[in-house]
Amino acid sequence: MDWTIWVEWIIKSILLILILLGGFAYLTLFERKVLARIQVRIGPNRTGPWGLLQPIADAVKLIFKEELTPAQAYKIIFVLAPIITVVPAIVVAAVIPWGQVVSIFGREVTLYIADLNVGLLYVTAITSIAIYGITLAGWSSNNKYALLGGLRASAQMISYELALGFSFVTAIILAGSMRMIDIVEAQRAVYYLQLGNFQIPIPMWNAIIQPVGAFIFLIATLAEVNRAPFDMPEAEQELTAGYHAEYSGMKFALFFMAEYIKMIVISAIAVVLFFGGYLGPDITKLPLIGQYLTWLAPWMGPVYMFIKIVALLFVMVWVRATLPRIRYDRLMLLGWKVLLPLTLALAFISAVGVLLAQDVNPALIWLIPVVSMGAGFVTIGLVDRSLRRKAYAAR
């Protein structure tokens, strides 16, 4: 193998890690700012203009904090747990395509590190490892609250992994491949909706064809990264801080980092699977300036990815600002009794729809959104009825 390819991989990996770490730092600021504005506050604004240096101040504070280890903790695992949590979060990002091929100094460089033909399988495999870190952190702290937080985390993540996996399956069926790039390229088609004289372009993203699958994916990712309203493992009012109650200083920062990097990565995966990945409007077709921008066109992939990821991250923060934490039994109920059967049904509907579109008529692809939205609303109705009956019986 050519040695330059090794250099290229190393440089790309380091760049990706740096981007993820920088993204983590500024995601915390972004979240605090958005939360503040939703709560009609200003948010951090003391460090630098608009509080832009706040992440650096936080980092300096955390580095100089005392590292405490509980006397009865299992030391080796206690130290290892944050690392086990943070590494998978970063490693997952290896298969995410940020764009196609660009040329730097005449060399063709792909904007992804690994091009696995089972990319999605890799993602599910690696995200599952992160559970070990959290559970072991809770257990090795030798603290009741931390243990409960760790147990809750593992139970919750395993439950929602299933719904997540089946919404992966819907995207896989629609693309016919587990390779991330194939999944993105399958969403390249644009459907022109004729409305009188106007043509409205609708990108054939998986979120358009399978809206319920995308919605469930977003719900399941919230549970997967332990974000509100599914932040049971670190429920502050019940468990003080859950699995990281005994951690301080940089060890705590690693858990924090893992959570936010997971947010970024899982948003990136959501973008790839359901929101058209690095695809976006073709800038070479812009009027007037378009023809001079051909050199820029390959570089627009990361830009579109970035815009979409920020939009999804905003949705995560927005949901956190809106919804209260749900009860633990209802969380389990939602995962096992609602989302799992519904995603199974969605996988079935997608498969049948794809078959019909291939063999009978391509327009039949539109059966998928219609039928799956029907299934989604029926599910909502059933859950609503069941909850109302319970409320009536309790009276």
Next chain:
Amino acid sequence: MRLVEPFIELMTGLMTTLKMLVTEKPVTIQYPEEKKPVKPRFRGRHVLKRYDNGLEKCIGCALCAAACPADAIFVEAAENTDAQRYSPGDRYASTYEINMLRCIYCGYCEDACPTEAIVLGDNYELSFTNRRQAIYDKALLLEALPAGIQTTPQVTEPGKFTRSVPEMKDPQD
């Protein structure tokens, strides 16, 4: 069966927070730079008032110390002379100390004062780093002199400031 309503309810909640983000201005007051004016009857740090001619209103009667439920005030009186006059009448407060760690800002001292000398002011930014500093003395509590007036003690002509408690109207506030 309610199919769409629960979904609409969810969206209503999300739209409420989004509306806050887009339409509402932050209500935060950037404290050290901008301060909210206090209410008219706010009870902050005490101020010892002066007359327009610069003489202190306090006559050292110690009624405030007697009224103080927290026993925070200590007053010691001394004699005025026309050559060294601090306040109208016979006596003035040579020592006036309030222990801010004991004070509960009830305002009874203000009510007890016959000359309206002690008033609870607007200042709420009280901080000290040891107990010694918590005892505010007369120099700190006294109001600043009006412009162009010499400080106390003043030399005054005999027989002018014989009345220690001035004639007053009934309080309005």
